[in-house]
Amino acid sequence: MQLLLFNAFNGLIQGVFYALMALGLALILSLNSVINMAHGGFLVIGAYLAYTLSPYLGFWGALIVGPLLAGVIGLVVERGLIRPIYKRSDPLYSLLLTFGLALIIEDLTRTIWGAQGLPLEVPDIINSPVSETYFFITGYRLFVIGITAAASIGLYLLLRYTLLGIRIRAGTRDLETTAALGVNIYKLRALNFGFGCLFAGLAGVLAAGVLGLTPPMGNSLIMPSFVAIIIGGVGSLFGAVLGGLLIGLAAGIVTTYYPAASEAVIYLMMLIVLAVRPRGLLGEEGLFE
Amino acid sequence: MKRAAPIAAMWIALIALPWWLPLIGGYTELGSKVLIYAIATMGLNLVLGFTGGLSFGQAAYFGLGGYGAGMTLKYLVPSTPLAILVGTVVGGLAATILGPLVMRRRGIYFAMITIAIGQLFYFVIVRWNEFTGGEDGLAGFGRQPIHFGKFVVPLNDINFYYLVLLCFTLAVAVMWTLLQSPLGHTWVAIRENRRRMQFLGVRPERYVWASFAIAGFITAFAGTLNALLFNFTSPQDLHWILSGDFVIMIVLGGMRSFFGPLVGVIIFVVAQDYLSSLTSNWMTFIGLIFVLIVLLFPRGVFGIFERRTKIA
Structure with a gap:
């Protein structure tokens, strides 16, 4: 029982990272119509920048500045590379472009910071176990869950109640009409891309505290995030979060009984969802069909 | 018939390759690898370029073919x-079975699902290490001489190259025939206007499925040859990085042209071979190739010369 709880909780934490990644991916997917293959790259950028800055700013400063810088770099990339290809109707090109970016970011990270894993120091205050029986529930892990919840709720409030959020949602529905109503959709899409990358960066910093830093760390997180979106349903941000948590939890539980299948299980779940409910748990019917 | 001459010239060059490639600093395995990747990408291009389905997980079937062949020889x-037969059937069947899950989807979503499905096979191969060798890859098998009655052909590097060339010719003939058939024309029509085909009473899903399945068989076929070429296969042969490489090779050569992928493969494989011997940062350069092709040459090498988009 202890072991099951241990693995389930580990899985949940992993799921939190998937959820954060998937949230950013889904944002970019819905308004920018881009599958951001470089999303793992932005995660790595956020994490390594936080690592580099933490001696100067402390953990807390790095936690804020790392993701923000990832977001700013996202803005620059959107402006320089992605904006020129919006007009191409074939999604192939943005896919290939971000794929290339992912290779470049991974390689440069390895060149700058080295291939060896690096640890991100987490303050003792939040790093001690909360209870002795459940030693695996460290303060840091609860903190990760808390921050993710806060970020998700923050994003929800932003999309629901601010003018910017309303415009983003309108653009997701019908970009042309939104543009015709006088919204600068270029700025809107750029900001949205930046937000998505900010979430990737946040996932990176938080994940670095648990898993440590390695150049390919983004690669191992991006595929499950795709699965999270497919299971949760394309077009639904809440679905992406739900999907992420679900697959993390499932992987954790399977680890207890049959560790070799812990990765494969999330892809099997995806196949089942696709077969039974092709639009995903919370997805809209008819999207991309 | 004006295309007959260049195509004949191409085959003559391919037949003579073991003689001229070493003269310009290449080696026969590189020639085999180019032809193998050409089979894989031309197969993938049936879905990508001719049916308009963004299949981004094709390496899975390539790798499955390789493991199918390797494990057949080993066990x-x-x-x-x-x-070759077992590997082709294993990879092809996997694509055929999974086809119905992707065939209704379009554009970005098609890409996402095909990538994610590819990862399933990746993890199965990595974790089933008793039989597959796990992360280290599958070794300990070797290609066997081929027997024709009493006549035995040993498969040294040169002979194996000719086997690959034979397979390439066969695959090209099959794909060319398919694209000239009503099936091939329907694929192109679906790519151009899916809704209109529905109005005409065609069920596009079925044709997309057929295209995906056939591409799966052909890619798996290439995968078996790849495993035999190196007498080794590894999880990297199923990884989505390789899937992305396949797609960029196709775009590089020109996805609307039949032999486009072959040109893309030649450029990409040679560039990769050269860059990786030159610098340890070759991944950055490959990434730059991706970015530059997308921004500057979206129609590929053939697209620069032929402005019209020609079909087959």
């Missing part, structure tokens, strides 16, 4: 033709 029978 079942020491026969090269059987290994």
Whole structure:
């Protein structure tokens, strides 16, 4: 029982990272119509920048500045590379472009910071176990869950109640009409891309505290995030979060009984969802069909 | 008939390759690798370029073919033709079975699902290490001489190259025939206007499925040859990085042209071979190739010369 709880909780934490990644991916997917293959790259950028800055700013400063810088770099990339290809109707090109970016970011990270894993120091205050029986529930892990919840709720409030959020949602529905109503959709899409990358960066910093830093760390997180979106349903941000948590939890539980299948299980779940409910748990019917 | 001359010239060059490639600093395995990747990408291009389905997980079937062939040789029978057959069927069937899950989807979503499905096979191969060798890859098998009655052909590097060339010719003939058939024309029509085909009473899903399945078989076929070429296969042969490489090779050569992928493969494989011997940062350069092709040459090498988009 202890072991099951241990693995389930580990899985949940992993799921939190998937959820954060998937949230950013889904944002970019819905308004920018881009599958951001470089999303793992932005995660790595956020994490390594936080690592580099933490001696100067402390953990807390790095936690804020790392993701923000990832977001700013996202803005620059959107402006320089992605904006020129919006007009191409074939999604192939943005896919290939971000794929290339992912290779470049991974390689440069390895060149700058080295291939060896690096640890991100987490303050003792939040790093001690909360209870002795459940030693695996460290303060840091609860903190990760808390921050993710806060970020998700923050994003929800932003999309629901601010003018910017309303415009983003309108653009997701019908970009042309939104543009015709006088919204600068270029700025809107750029900001949205930046937000998505900010979430990737946040996932990176938080994940670095648990898993440590390695150049390919983004690669191992991006595929499950795709699965999270497919299971949760394309077009639904809440679905992406739900999907992420679900697959993390499932992987954790399977680890207890049959560790070799812990990765494969999330892809099997995806196949089942696709077969039974092709639009995903919370997805809209008819999207991309 | 004006295309007959360049195509004949191409085949003559391919037949003579073991003589001229070493003269310009290449080696026969590189020639085999180019032809193998050409089979894989031309197969993938049936879905990508001709049916308009963004299949981004094709390496899975390539790798499955490789593992199918390798495991047949290692555990079942020491026969090269059987290994090729088993590997092709394993990879092709996987694509056929999964086809219905992707065939209704379009554009970005098609891409996402095909990538994610590819990862399933990746993890199965990595974790099933008793039989597959796990992360280290599958070794300990070798291609066997081919017997024609009493006549035995040993598969040294040169002979194996000719086997690959034979397979390439066969695959090209099959794909060319398919694209000239009503099936091939329907694929192109679906790519151009899916809704209109529905109005005409065609069920596009079925044709997309057929395209995906056939591409799966052909890619798996290439995968078996790839495993035999190196007498080794590794999880990297199923990884989505390789899937992305396949797609960029196709775009590089020109996805609307039949032989486009071959040109893309030649450029990409040679560039990769050269860059990786030159610098440890070759991944950055490959990434730059991706970015530059997308921004500057979206129609590929053939697109620069032929402005019209020609079909087959």
